[in-house]
Amino acid sequence: NAGVMQNPRHLVRRRGQEARLRCSPMKGHSHVYWYRQLPEEGLKFMVYLQKENIIDESGMPKERFSAEFPKEGPSILRIQQVVRGDSAAYFCASSPPAGVGTDTQYFGPGTRLTVL
C-alpha cells in the first residue's frame, strides 16, 4: 500500500507564475489535508477536503490560493501569482473516513516551493 504521494518534490517558480502542487492520498483514504511550513516554523493548517468537497478552508489565504480534490485524480493546491513569501514546504496528509479504523493522519514527503 503506497503511502501519500506528492509531486513535484521540489518546485521553483519566478514571482508572478503559478504553482500547482499535487497530492495522492493513501489507498482507501478519503480525507486530504494541506499544511504549510515556513523555515524554522511549525505546521500551519491550510485546508481540509473530501472528494469534491472543501470541508474547512479556514487556514487558506483569501487570495491567490485554491484547493480541490476531484472525484478522479489527485488533490491539487494551486497558488497563483506566487510571491517570495510563498516559499515554504507544503505537506499533504490523508486519513481514512471517519469511523473506519484509526483516524490518524499520514503525511506525504512534501513539496518544497522556492520563489525566485
Place this chain on the structure above:
Amino acid sequence: RKEVEQDPGPFNVPEGATVAFNCTYSNSASQSFFWYRQDCRKEPKLLMSVYSSGNEDGRFTAQLNRASQYISLLIRDSKLSDSATYLCVVNGYGQNFVFGPGTRLSVLP
C-alpha cells in the same frame, strides 16, 4: 490561548537521559490525541497515539489527562536518533486535527 501548546524547548540532553514533553489543549471536546516526530526537512511521522489509559511503546510512554487537558510524552534512555521535533496533535470531532508548535529535542553524545 492557542488550541494546542507545547513546551517551547529546545531540549538538549545527553545520551541515556530521560526527557519528558508536555502538551496542553483547549478544546475539552477533543476526541483523539497523537505524538508525531519531524526530522529536519522531512515530513511528520506518527510516533504514537495517546489513549486514556496511557500507553507505552518501547522507550516511549504517552499519557493523557482529560480532566487537566494535558498530554505527555516520556522518552527513556535517549538515543542520538531521537533528535527531532516532537509534535503534539489533537483531533476534535469531525477530523479537525490541530498541531502544536513542536518541541525540539537534541540528544548529545
